[in-house]
Amino acid sequence: MKKIVQCVPNFSEGRDLDKIDKIVNPFRGKDQVKLLDYSRDEDHNRLVVTLVGEPEALKEAVIEAMGVAIELIDMTQHQGQHPRMGAIDVVPFIPVKNVSMTEAIALAKEVAREAAEKYQLPIFLYEKAASSPERENLAKVRKGEFEGMAEKLMEPQWKPDFGPESPHPKAGVTAVGARMPLVAFNVNLSTDNLEIANRIAKNVRHLSGGLRYCKAIGIELKERGIVQVSMNMTDYTKTALYRAFELIRIEAKRYGVHVVGSEIIGLLPMEALIDTAVYYLGVEDFSMEQVLETRIME
């Protein structure tokens, strides 16, 4: 694969294993598509699939799986904890190798246009692919959820980017977008005081004056009797992991607490950690071209 895009489609089915298998099936045995992972959550009643592939092959496989989901999932019967507006709830494309964000956006738009037409499905573009600033934020796009979509789509400012102007009767509405890889990075503190984790989270996150590509909240790890600053690093190429980590360390000092460890949840690109190693070792003039795996994948 010369160009690699990642795609993490979320489907509104987390319970019926037979249906899940059928939805995932279009991602198996394809030449230029690789199914990295899929995980379902019964409470959320949701399926998260992680794929990589060449843009064109990925597009076709994703559109195929969308068709299967539309056939199998009936949103009028769907219940689950996670907010959702459609059978195929969100389809983000993420540039990984030899692909620019511009290309990932173009791919998202193609998928949105073709799927909307093929399945008569209203589709919003979101995040970097959004057609206007108020559509960038997925939570805003999804607000009202499946049950509120018929009404929402009648508002002129919520006319879908592609497809009909009313929800698909059983499959609802889909959001297709492009974004940077997200790194779920949590830093543990030597205290059980959630207030401290929340204050530090406020200091490091973008929303309240912190780092540009960092979202953060405080969380209790009750079993371990500690708290954690739970972060989503939304662009590690601009806000490096070590920067958030060191800021948390500095802020923790104020409260007389220490960083006692961290967690990385799920997948992340090697560059996010290599940048961090290069910082701590003070490596001069390092290039990702010195990494064997970069060269092997070229």
Next chain:
Amino acid sequence: MKKIVQCVPNFSEGRDLDKIDKIVNPFRGKDQVKLLDYSRDEDHNRLVVTLVGEPEALKEAVIEAMGVAIELIDMTQHQGQHPRMGAIDVVPFIPVKNVSMTEAIALAKEVAREAAEKYQLPIFLYEKAASSPERENLAKVRKGEFEGMAEKLMEPQWKPDFGPESPHPKAGVTAVGARMPLVAFNVNLSTDNLEIANRIAKNVRHLSGGLRYCKAIGIELKERGIVQVSMNMTDYTKTALYRAFELIRIEAKRYGVHVVGSEIIGLLPMEALIDTAVYYLGVEDFSMEQVLETRIME
């Protein structure tokens, strides 16, 4: 490529671009072999090629290139600063992905056996592939160099592992082996006192009581007016980069000097730096399977 082995053959030709091109040519356009890099040094009169490939394809390409080198290089006319004993001086195989050291050793032995027979070339096995402890160290195997090989091979303890018992008239003798990836890692100090770099080097290197998989010497960087501890990390999976780095930092304190940066020369596997990042961030329960590139390459 499901299994990946790296190979870094060194040929005794660093000046004649036409010959170099012909030697490298068998590594081009092959299906399961990838030419990552080749660099020549006029003073050393030596060519270092970096390849990766599936074991079988790599074996065939290497044997083919050895044949070209034997045809083109006349060691009776060779002069250069780098010690050398043959037209194909050394051929190390390095396990990279889904390949054990045992498999890399087996591959080295196959190449040695086939090439020795095909070209009537005496071959020593070295490092992990060595047939006895005194053949592990390449410097010992190569001692006497091309000019001394005829005499050396007559000694019973220096009977080659494969091939005839006298050197090839123009191509001399070759060493084929297996080893772990080598990371060239240099740490710069805030002083121009070479004695300090040498003392620290002594403290961190295996030879004089330091880390098991670390070779180190002190070096002057005259242009920058500083010194450096120049290291070869011979097995980063057992002696991590950060461990050598932190030890140097600690030792430097004794002399009132600081670490002012570092360098990584050439290629290294992503794992060597990811381990280091995981250490500094204190990541709990991290797995290389969380690295996107690991999954893509699987």
